[in-house]
Amino acid sequence: MQNQSNTDEIEAPEGQRLSNRYWYGQGFKNAFSLPTVILSMAFIGFASLAREAGLTLDQVVLMSAFLWALPSIVVLTGAMVSDLALLPTFIAVTLSSVRLMPMTMALIPILREGKKTANWRLLLVSHFVAVTAWVFAMRKLPELPRYARLPFLTGFSITVCTLVICVSVAAFISFPKLPAFIGAALVFLTPIYFMLSMWGASRLASDKLALGLGLILGPIFHLYDPELGLLLTGLVGGTLAFIFYQIRSRGRL
Amino acid sequence: MIAVAGWIATDMWRWIGVFASGKMSETSQIFIWVRAVATALIAGIIARLILFPSGELAETPMWLRILAAAWGAFSYKVAREHLMVGIVSAEVVLISGWFILL
Numbered sequence: 115m116q117n118q119s120n121t122d123e124i125e126a127p128e129g130q131r132l133s134n135r136y137w138y139g140q141g142f143k144n145a146f147s148l149p150t151v152i153l154s155m156a157f158i159g160f161a162s163l164a165r166e167a168g169l170t171l172d173q174v175v176l177m178s179a180f181l182w183a184l185p186s187i188v189v190l191t192g193a194m195v196s197d198l199a200l201l202p203t204f205i206a207v208t209l210s211s212v213r214l215m216p217m218t219m220a221l222i223p224i225l226r227e228g229k230k231t232a233n234w235r236l237l238l239v240s241h242f243v244a245v246t247a248w249v250f251a252m253r254k255l256p257e258l259p260r261y262a263r264l265p266f267l268t269g270f271s272i273t274v275c276t277l278v279i280c281v282s283v284a285a286f287i288s289f290p291k292l293p294a295f296i297g298a299a300l301v302f303l304t305p306i307y308f309m310l311s312m313w314g315a316s317r318l319a320s321d322k323l324a325l326g327l328g329l330i331l332g333p334i335f336h337l338y339d340p341e342l343g344l345l346l347t348g349l350v351g352g353t354l355a356f357i358f359y360q361i362r363s364r365g366r367l
Numbered sequence: 368m369i370a371v372a373g374w375i376a377t378d379m380w381r382w383i384g385v386f387a388s389g390k391m392s393e394t395s396q397i398f399i400w401v402r403a404v405a406t407a408l409i410a411g412i413i414a415r416l417i418l419f420p421s422g423e424l425a426e427t428p429m430w431l432r433i434l435a436a437a438w439g440a441f442s443y444k445v446a447r448e449h450l451m452v453g454i455v456s457a458e459v460v461l462i463s464g465w466f467i468l469l
Contacts, residue, residue, distance in 0.1 A: 148450065163422045173369065180374035185412050188421060190373050200372055207376035213412065214377060216405035218384025223393040233385065240381040245409055295465045297423035299458050305416035306436060310443050310453045312409060324403040328410020333418050335411070347411030352404030359399070 134265040137258075141269025144254070150274050152307045153246045154281040156184055159300030160191075161285040162292045167195040171286050178279050183244040184304060186211045205341075212345050216352075218243045221251055225267065227260045235264060242271035245308050249315045320359035327351035427465060435460035 157178065164174050169191065181187045189210040193203040218240050226236060247270070255263045292300075309325075316322050328351040335343035335350075391398055417432050424432070439457025446452035 152454070159422075166422075176369045177373055180369055181377045183377055185416070186373070186377050190369070192421065193372070194368065200368060203368065203372040204376050207372050208379070210412075211377045211380050213405060213408035214380040215384040215387065216401045216408065218381045219388040219391065220398065220402040220405050222385055222388035223391050223398060236385045237382055240385050241378055243381050243384070294423045294426070295462055298427060298465060299462055301420060301422050301424040302417075302432070302435070302458065302461050303454070305413045306439050306454055306457045307450075308409060308416075309413045309436065309440065310450055312406060312413075313440075313443070314448055314450065316406065318399065318402075320399055320403045321406050324406040325410045328407035329414045331407070332411030332414030336415055336419070344408060344411045344415070348404045348408030351407030351410065352400065355403045355407065356400045359403075360396075 131259075131261065137262040137265035138269035140262075141266040141271075142273045144250075144266075145270050145273035145277065149246050149250050149311070150277055152303060153184075153274065154278050155300055156304045156307070157278050157282045158285040158289070159297060159303065160184060160187060161282045162289055162297055163188075163301070164191055165286055165289075166291070167191060169194065171283065174282060174286055175279060178282055179275070181207075182242060182275065183211060183214060209341055209344065213348065214243055216348065217245075217248050221248060224252065224255050225263050227264070231264060239264065239268050239271065242267075242275060245312075247271050247274060249311045253315045318359065319362070320355045323358055324352050324355035327355055426469065427461065428468065431461065431464040431468065435464065 161174060164177075173194075177187050177190060181190065186207055190203065190207050193206050198206070221243060222236060222240075225231075225239070247267075250270070251267055255267065258266055309329075312325055313322065316325060328347050331347045331351045332343070335346045337343075339346070391401075417436050418429060420432070435457045438460045439453045442456035443449065443453025
């Protein structure tokens, strides 16, 4: 299905347990790949947006490091630009970040090595949950031996995060103003990349169905209730996809 | 502002996700449902970013953005799920439309 060959094949010799350090290194190597390039370009779009909106370089770096999820960063930027008070901003960002919970919930069972993995390590690495790393992890981790998954993802996430922040800083400093059509093209990258990579990462028919339903229900629920719309889209779209998938797989038996 | 309304508001959900995953197994039905919900949520964000964008992208007509996204998805499928082909195709439509219309 997936025929992108930009990431190195991961070498995992059978029956031999390699050191954590080796897997950090593999994660590091895998960070130099297409997802990072696209995410960097999307962050260049954000950096120019932020600059136009009058944000400082510190704010851009802090937001990238502390929030890490680009759609949430965009919501926070919008709130800061329109001088919203702390509480309404908090609520807006909270509502736009709900997706991170089911995403993390879906990642952890793949990531952890039974009961051996300490919770604090999962909590730390969970900070890097965002669409790009999530899609990458859901596709790549199942191919790796269990003990390797946490160090691999940690190495990958820290490297991607560092690279992307460096690119945003460079973009913020060097591009006072991008031509308007490039700005538009960069902002457009995020949804297109999300859409296609989500499709590529979905293994079950239920995931593909959920993606399609979410695309249709998203705008409808957004017009109905801009604040709770996303949450409703996830619950209704996801549950419908799950039910259809159940009915279909029962029918086949 | 960034620490409270940004960091806490996002990482809170990730931490709840870690605890809520508990002993959920990779093969359970709940896991499949949770993944479907996460996917639908992201799809909702995708639709919102395409239909109600911010910045320069908001200058383009909505039908152009939908056309570009649909063309990107179509090219992606035709090119046997090659990510780069899909992304470039969508961007070509968007940028061409920009120069023809604006």
